[in-house]
Amino acid sequence: MEDNPDNINPTIQQVRDWGYNLDLNLTDQDEDLILYSVEYVAILMEMASDEDCPKNYYCLSILRNFSQELLAKRDLYSVKKIGQEIEKYAHTTANAVSKWIEEFLNLKNILQYPLEITEQEADSIARSLMRDESFSGTLRKLRTMESGFIEYEKISSYASYFYIDPCNSYWKLSRFFRLKDAEVIL
Structure with a gap:
């Protein structure tokens, strides 16, 4: 594979080659977004x-951001697919990967099986789904x-x-605009 081939649909072997070669790029920019696919989770x-x-x-970072985006959007179909990939994965994982798996599966279960949660659990879910690798500020509860x-x-x-109802753990994300009560409930 050549450097910067603008390969928007790399094979698993091409992804592996990319991962082990610092000088190799999949595209000129946003290569992480190309890897936002369930097929690349393993x-x-x-x-x-x-x-x-x-x-x-x-x-x-790609795994965290991709799964976080799907969870925040409540894309249960894709979230379940990632869960299946995790279940099939038979190799040992690093501690940081294990922590990501644990957090992901916990949020997947809450999305799949809504339940009443405490305010501290709501805070934790908000932090998990609003975190990004480059954000150094804090999340404010309004x-x-x-x-x-x-x-x-x-x-x-x-x-x-980010909005979450502790009575049923339903959450909703809004980029740019604050929502009114009626908009959150819909």
């Missing part, structure tokens, strides 16, 4: 767990709305708002 877990892989931290939803705000390059 190879990313493998490379993220290999301390000899020069892009191991980057691979874990208020509890009349509907019972708790509203959080994160400001990085733009504002994001």
Whole structure:
């Protein structure tokens, strides 16, 4: 594979070659987004767990960001597919990968089987789903709305708002705009 081939659909072997070669790129930019696919979960877990892989931290970052995006959007179909890939994965994982798996599976179960949660659990879910690798600020809890939803705000390059109902663990994400009670409930 050549450097910067603009390969938007790499094979597993091409992803493996990319992971072990610091000088190899899949595309000129946004190569992480190309790897936002369930088909790459196992190879990313493998490379993220290999301390000899020069892009191991980057691979874990891709897994975190991809799964976080799906969870935040409540894409249960894709979240279940990632869960299946995790269940099939038979190799040893690094501690950081194991922590990601544990957090992901916990959020998957909450998404799949809603339950009543405490305010501290709501805070934890908000932190998990609003975290990003480059964000060094803090997540602010703004208020509890009349509907019972708790509203959080994160400001990085733009504002994001996260809403969660502790009565049933239902959450909703809004980029750029704060939602009104009626908009959150829909």
